[in-house]
Amino acid sequence: MTFSLIKTLRGCSQLRLPVAIKASSAVISNCRVLHKSYSVTQIELPKKMATSKALPLPQIFKYVDQNAATYKQLLKEAVAIPSVSCDVKYRNDCVRMVHWMQEKLREVGASSELRDVGCQTIDGQEVKLPPVLVGTLGNDSAKNTICIYGHLDVQPALKSDGWDSDPFELVEKNGKLYGRGSTDDKGPVLGWLHAINAYKGIGEELPVNLKFVFECMEESGSEGLDALLIEKLKPEGFFNDVDYVCISDNYWLGTTKPCITYGLRGISYYFLEVECAQMDLHSGVYGGTVHEAMSDLIYLMDQLVDKDGKILITDIYKSVAPLTENEKKLYTTIDFDTEGYRQQIGAHKLAHNGNKEQILMHRWRYPSLSLHGIEGAAFQPGAKTVIPGKVIGKFSIRIVPDQQPEEVEKLVFDYVHKKWAERGSPNKMRITAQSGRAWTENPDHPHYQAAARATKLIYQTDPDMSREGGSIPVTITLQEASGRNVLLLPMGAGDDMAHSQNEKINVRNYIEGIKLFAAYMFEVGKLPK
């Protein structure tokens, strides 16, 4: 039988009716059937269940296991909305995704609002940004309050990029759920929802109050979010009662051992534009008579990084935090299989001769520069004979402590302008950037210890305290806006291939991740207020 459990529980939650799970037939409550994807049954239980503080978790875990199919179905629904934030043609899907999530928050009893964050400028035109979903669940001053951040947008994906199945149709295969956003970040966002639902499902109060910030522009620089957090939500007092901030938008280091993350690289993303003509030209008719924008752009892009990944921009390494002896030792103890990492991506040879410590350090604590592609040039299969009139080279630098974005941007701009002057081309060149800082937190904080206990409970092992090569610029903003300890609690595994073809989340990580979030809330609930 098929019921809307979320809706059901939202409707019932004010009555504090304990609800238990039964696999087969049972006494059905009179709650309305609203959501066909949730397939559980409810039975009447004594009005107040006498549970110790420690008791709810096993029940919750059982509940989560019993509702796994429903959780997958909801992820399927979320993945089916192609909320690609970097391409304006999917903007309506982004908005739809936010609305979808707002409805889900409503169903678990959270109050929420859509906050307008203005417009972005694309090709000189103002385009409305998707609203940010801001929510609250619980207001018990005796409880700790966690602010949860997640994002609802995804990277672009086309089947023709080399996906084995439609990227926007969640497909389960060999214990893995394939689909764009499955791990980055729709799976984790739904994980929170399901964890709340599980508490409610067993008729247990949430051990914490929750605040939510779910945006839909993370993959495109979180445009508009910083201003909302700092200039609006903070002055409005949204963070006043927040005690901890938790983000689940990253991955384990490998595929078996969980981790908790206390550091992220920042990102400084560049748009390097060269124009030689007002339109594309036929290379037969015009070839040999114009200074081609592509050769200028390729020249500039070739000045940025060498084959070993060393960044060639003058002074770029100058402000990188020096490596201490203590820190150096830290890398030697981390369990990381470089050969497995290499094989997993099918690389012929890793950088730094595959040295484990060097690989980890260059992933976490040194900057890296990647050339992403070119907008405006031929990208299709086949032999297009075009001289592109205007091309935009894309590259980014993952920045690290203590590199400041403004400083990095200045170094890049100066360097590119110097190289451009050396080139002596008559074409027009322009470089712009968008950046977010690197972030580190204190991993000895009780908040981290609580998360570590929760992780151990689920995975029976102490998590690694790790840093990440990726960037979630909002982490710092949330740290600043709340003034509280921020923690990254990954759900997915290190081979989830976020941003790549065949992005997936393991069924295990998804389902155990829901339990992890429930346990984490429980552990944070126990921290002194």
Place this chain on the structure above:
Amino acid sequence: MTFSLIKTLRGCSQLRLPVAIKASSAVISNCRVLHKSYSVTQIELPKKMATSKALPLPQIFKYVDQNAATYKQLLKEAVAIPSVSCDVKYRNDCVRMVHWMQEKLREVGASSELRDVGCQTIDGQEVKLPPVLVGTLGNDSAKNTICIYGHLDVQPALKSDGWDSDPFELVEKNGKLYGRGSTDDKGPVLGWLHAINAYKGIGEELPVNLKFVFECMEESGSEGLDALLIEKLKPEGFFNDVDYVCISDNYWLGTTKPCITYGLRGISYYFLEVECAQMDLHSGVYGGTVHEAMSDLIYLMDQLVDKDGKILITDIYKSVAPLTENEKKLYTTIDFDTEGYRQQIGAHKLAHNGNKEQILMHRWRYPSLSLHGIEGAAFQPGAKTVIPGKVIGKFSIRIVPDQQPEEVEKLVFDYVHKKWAERGSPNKMRITAQSGRAWTENPDHPHYQAAARATKLIYQTDPDMSREGGSIPVTITLQEASGRNVLLLPMGAGDDMAHSQNEKINVRNYIEGIKLFAAYMFEVGKLPK
């Protein structure tokens, strides 16, 4: 009233009924209404019109003017079929386009057949090539026979590339017909059809026999065509009675003065592939730990050409035909407005300091190298943070007499492999090519003189005898297969923007071009058999 003139005339042609045009009502023949786009009326005329050899042309010109709307409508139909040959997803449209054209040939009374040219290999898969349309109209041994070549496929085009209107919907604006293929090459191909139709429309016999070769893979290396021409059509005797070959697939040098073209550059197109991983990678997670394919590719592409367009490949200029004093003089007399040319494309500054002779020589008689783009990298708007796993750089060299494709390919391969060895990257690199030779013909041949007379009759000026920077590799194959003089008779103007956004053909060029083709057939008809 709306009739199928083409169909009508085909049906009537065996009766040799002279048909005259009347703008308004008239005695309607009993021919079936088959094609709504042709809107003319027919009147009964004396069975044999006594016309001198010179007489039909003014009548034809009048007929063409009166049917201009119909000719535009047919071009609209042809443009609406997105027969993009380089992208296999449009392959059915290519086949549809060939069928459409076969029907049109049938309507003017030509017999034709679709010749299978096998498959092409794309990503390891065999994909069927569109058939080649081979036709014959007339078999009078007293008449000269012209073999006409044209192509029905087009370059890719998306509105989002920067078109002002849908590229596959022909739009008339300010005396111009905008649409992909309008000038390259659907307009000219239809021009032949309309010219035949005009002869028939006034009830006049064609002054020549015609043979047709219309393919749908020209923009993608004319795959399969050479083998068909040399290994099948030639041995079958298709070219036995061909006296002249005519191709209309190029453009005037400028916008006002017509030309006839006796030389083309060839093309040697390269696919330069570098692979660093079996899938795309997240630049945050993997940046700094892999040797990125993009930086290798960008490095290689930067070794190919300098900012002034000088090709850096060792010995590439060695076999270019030396510039004689006589040839040098030729360039000084040609009417060419470099400043207009610059303004038209909105270039900041032309190469070779805008020197007219240098511009023309680098367009016609010197090779040029263009970097077209990269397949597999980020090409979308926005800030995609991908490390592409495999990228394919596209570049081509327009080759000239006396450069042989095999020789050029070897020079490029050797140079790229040398540079790759210098790079010392552990990644996989592969380079492949497809090439077609340059072509020149004798412009003093009577065939050229006949075309010059026809051109002067239409445009009241002697055409320039020009060469072209573009490439139509089949020109040489047709020259070899037929053993006859080959001539390029452009219909469009120099600012038609073939291969670019907002491709167009001027209404004037289209309509006068139909007359030009009719006059050309007439003039060739007068040449001694």
